[in-house]
Amino acid sequence: MASKYKPLVPELELKPCPYCGSSDIRFSVKTTTISFERAYHFTMYCWDCNCYGPRVLHKTGRHIDNRSELERNTDFYTQAAEAWNRRVTND
Numbered sequence: 001m002a003s004k005y006k007p008l009v010p011e012l013e014l015k016p017c018p019y020c021g022s023s024d025i026r027f028s029v030k031t032t033t034i035s036f037e038r039a040y041h042f043t044m045y046c047w048d049c050n051c052y053g054p055r056v057l058h059k060t061g062r063h064i065d066n067r068s069e070l071e072r073n074t075d076f077y078t079q080a081a082e083a084w085n086r087r088v089t090n091d
C-alpha cells in the first residue's frame with residue numbers, strides 16, 4: 001500500500017506498529033519548556049492507531065522557531081526512529 005507520506009530518512013527502516021501492525025509511522029516534534037529553557041520532544045507515532053513511541057528529549061540553548069527546520073532535522077528524526085525500533089526482545 002503506497003503512502004503519500006515521505007519519511008525523512010527513507011533508508012532507516014521503521015518497525016511496524018506493535019499494536020495495530022501498521023507501517024505508516026510518522027515523525028512528530030513538540031516544543032516544551034524545562035526550567036525556563038526551550039526544549040523539544042521528538043517521537044515517532046502510528047498514523048493509524050495514533051500510539052506514540054518513546055519520546056526523545058532534546059534541550060538546546062538555541063531557539064529553533066522554524067517548524068519545518070525541526071521537522072526536517074534528520075538527527076532528531078534518527079534518534080526518534082531508533083527509540084521507536086527498540087523492543088524488549090530484538091526479534
Ligand SMILES: [Zn+2]
Binds near residue numbers: 047
Ligand atoms: Zn498502530
